Each structure stands twice: as structure tokens, then as C-alpha cells.
Amino acid sequence: PVLAPANAPTARSPLPRDIFAVDLRRFPKLGSKSPEELVELPQADPSRTQELRQAELKRQVAALRLEGTVTGPASAAFINGTCLAQGASYRGFKVVQVTEQSVQLEREGIQLELRMPD
16 A cells, blocks of 8 residues: 655645635736736837848749740730739739849839849
């Protein structure tokens, strides 16, 4: 038989404390402060956030393939096998300008260039 320590509660004896009682000493009093004011959260650097977003968009544009362009009154670009007129959108990018060797794409106010492969 396994013997329990002498001070251990047994199935018949009550616990020395109420296990469901909340110990208010462990929680700060809110008073006039909101929970957000009690915890200081780091603020994101807007310029760094913009840099990260621009890098992500560049990565997405690099995954696209410009296969050809048609310039003139009805300019168009062939991206990943899809013919897109100027002003059309593809995967969230708007075709802003089409030239002989490249296409200007815009998304979230950021313009990026997609060039023909060499």
C-alpha cells in the first residue's frame, strides 16, 4: 500500500481552501484605467510597415510573368497567359500603363514595374 504524507488532504477531509474562490490580491484594480491602458503595447513604425508591405508586393509581382505587350490606342499586356487591357485588374493589381517591354501595376497605392524576361 502507498502511504500519503500526514498533512495531505484525504478524500474524506475538506481542502484547506476554496479552490473556486478568486484571490483579488493577484489582480490589479482597474479604477479609471481601461485594460488597454494597463498594458503597454509596442507601436508599429509606419515607415517600417510600409517597407514590409512594399517588399511583399514586390515578391508577388516577381511571381508574375509578362509574356507580351501590345501598345497603341488599346494597349494590353499578356500576364501569365491572360490578356489584360490597360485599367484591368489581375490578382489585385491594376494595370496602369503598358509599354513595349514592361507594365506598371498598382495595388494599395504602390506602383511596381513588371518587365519582360530577357
